[in-house]
Amino acid sequence: MSKFEDRLWRDLVRRHGADLAEIRRPESERARRTRPRLLAGTSVALAGAGTALVLLLSAASSPPAFAVNRNADGTYTVSLQKLAAIHGANAKLAALGIRARLVVVTQGCTVKALPPGAVHAMALAQSMAGKEAPQVATTRLDPRKIPPGKFQVIPTYKVAGTVHVQQAHLMQGQAPACFSTVVAPPCTVRPMTVLRNGHLAQLTPAEAEKRAKQALATFRAAAGRSRSTTTDSGNSGNSGNSGNSGNSGNSGAPGSSGTSNGLQVLAPATTWTVGCYVHAPGHPPVTPNSGNSGNSGTSGNS
Amino acid sequence: MVSESDRETATVSSGPSGSALADFEHIYRHNIGVVMAYFARRCGEPQVVADLTSETFVRAAGGFGSFDPRRGTARAWLFGIAGHVFAGHCAQSANGRDVVARLAQHRALDSDEIEELAAKIDAERAGRELIERCAQLPELERAAVEFVDLAGLTPKEAATALGVSRVVLRKRLSRARARLRKEHQGDE
Numbered sequence: 001m002s003k004f005e006d007r008l009w010r011d012l013v014r015r016h017g018a019d020l021a022e023i024r025r026p027e028s029e030r031a032r033r034t035r036p037r038l039l040a041g042t043s044v045a046l047a048g049a050g051t052a053l054v055l056l057l058s059a060a061s062s063p064p065a066f067a068v069n070r071n072a073d074g075t076y077t078v079s080l081q082k083l084a085a086i087h088g089a090n091a092k093l094a095a096l097g098i099r100a101r102l103v104v105v106t107q108g109c110t111v112k113a114l115p116p117g118a119v120h121a122m123a124l125a126q127s128m129a130g131k132e133a134p135q136v137a138t139t140r141l142d143p144r145k146i147p148p149g150k151f152q153v154i155p156t157y158k159v160a161g162t163v164h165v166q167q168a169h170l171m172q173g174q175a176p177a178c179f180s181t182v183v184a185p186p187c188t189v190r191p192m193t194v195l196r197n198g199h200l201a202q203l204t205p206a207e208a209e210k211r212a213k214q215a216l217a218t219f220r221a222a223a224g225r226s227r228s229t230t231t232d233s234g235n236s237g238n239s240g241n242s243g244n245s246g247n248s249g250n251s252g253a254p255g256s257s258g259t260s261n262g263l264q265v266l267a268p269a270t271t272w273t274v275g276c277y278v279h280a281p282g283h284p285p286v287t288p289n290s291g292n293s294g295n296s297g298t299s300g301n302s
Numbered sequence: 303m304v305s306e307s308d309r310e311t312a313t314v315s316s317g318p319s320g321s322a323l324a325d326f327e328h329i330y331r332h333n334i335g336v337v338m339a340y341f342a343r344r345c346g347e348p349q350v351v352a353d354l355t356s357e358t359f360v361r362a363a364g365g366f367g368s369f370d371p372r373r374g375t376a377r378a379w380l381f382g383i384a385g386h387v388f389a390g391h392c393a394q395s396a397n398g399r400d401v402v403a404r405l406a407q408h409r410a411l412d413s414d415e416i417e418e419l420a421a422k423i424d425a426e427r428a429g430r431e432l433i434e435r436c437a438q439l440p441e442l443e444r445a446a447v448e449f450v451d452l453a454g455l456t457p458k459e460a461a462t463a464l465g466v467s468r469v470v471l472r473k474r475l476s477r478a479r480a481r482l483r484k485e486h487q488g489d490e
Binding site: 002009019021 | 360
């Protein structure tokens with residue numbers, strides 16, 4: 001949407017959001033309208049050529065907190081009102097055969113680090129707390145642009161009572177159960193340009209490697225802290241489950257070491273993914289390109 | 303002009319998707335472009351287009367509780383409101399009063415928004431010329447041509463928006479097209 005359209009929408013929500021939220025349609029009417037679609041289950045009703053498909057994805061007894069709409073151009077728009085509806089939305093995406101998942105960002109998650117871009121967006125959302133924001137988080141995704149064997153994951157979180165979705169990322173294997181709030185270390189160790197004594201200078205590969213190791217250590221320490229302090233966060237239980245990890249095909253017994261980008265890193269007590277560093281004892285390491293944070297997805301926020 | 307995809311999404315806009323706020327947002331996002339284009343064809347000033355568009359959606363938000371999708375699509379409903387807003391604007395302008403500024407609490411646009419709206423107005427130049435060519439047609443015929451041939455409404459939606467039966471709309475539309483065709487052939 002253009003800037004004018006966005007500003008107008010914010011004005012409308014500010015002035016009429018409360019009134020609109022209180023509008024209740026007659027239950028009988030809503031039930032009559034939704035039931036046929038529910039009876040159809042996951043099948044799609046074609047109302048003729050040139051008609052968009054609307055799939056209502058919730059129980060008839062309660063208002064849906066999410067929706068997956070198929071657009072005329074073949075893309076899908078996923079709308080989410082409540083964070084709790086994430087499972088329903090993912091179930092419907094799975095039913096439609098779309099390899100994309102909304103993934104909750106939560107403290108205490110030790111499965112997967114949040115991609116750096118999403119961290120910035122989340123910080124921005126936190127800085128906007130208390131200001132008007134759209135009540136429904138929406139994102140658009142194109143299933144045709146998801147390569148075979150990869151999943152599109154969409155970091156999703158709640159700030160100041162509002163659900164946000166961030167730019168999607170492609171990742172190898174299955175989608176993780178959650179994202180950590182801690183930023184992932186860089187995927188690729190390259191000579192970096194830094195400001196040194198007022199002059200631009202290139203870090204040597206050794207210095208860059210050292211920095212990457214420090215970032216990884218910071219992540220592990222932070223993730224370890226959150227694991228010990230938020231044991232009942234609801235997601236930490238997935239940390240040791242290789243089936244839920246970001247790259248389950250590469251998971252193995254803990255305690256060994258994995259190698260990525262020439263870095264030798266110690267595996268944590270549980271199997272998890274840290275940016276591009278996948279602790280995969282007994283299996284070949286994941287290459288940098290099959291990591292997650294460096295690969296941007298095909299869709300962004302709407 | 304409205305593309306086929308716009309027409310398709312317009313069909314979506316009348317579908318329920320949850321709470322009233324979510325429904326209204328869906329309607330807003332799928333119709334803001336066509337409503338803005340409607341005013342852009344009629345006004346050359348970005349600020350006026352912005353005000354009239356704002357006023358239409360402010361009224362729509364206020365009256366969303368009474369919107370019944372069984373009586374017509376959201377797009378038809380919005381164009382009905384837009385028609386009233388424009389008529390009010392014309393009447394008040396003739397009286398020398400800026401009613402829109404009062405009703406929509408006139409929000410000043412920044413330079414980016416003015417640029418966006420100016421581009422929209424420019425894009426609707428062809429449509430504006432067609433409306434000018436329809437100036438000699440009766441009001442209903444002119445509105446039928448604009449709603450169906452320019453705004454992309456279906457004849458059924460246009461009939462709902464204009465408050466006439468489908469039969470009347472089709473007759474008027476057919477008559478208007480015939481007149482325009484004849485006039486065009488006369489020009490050649």
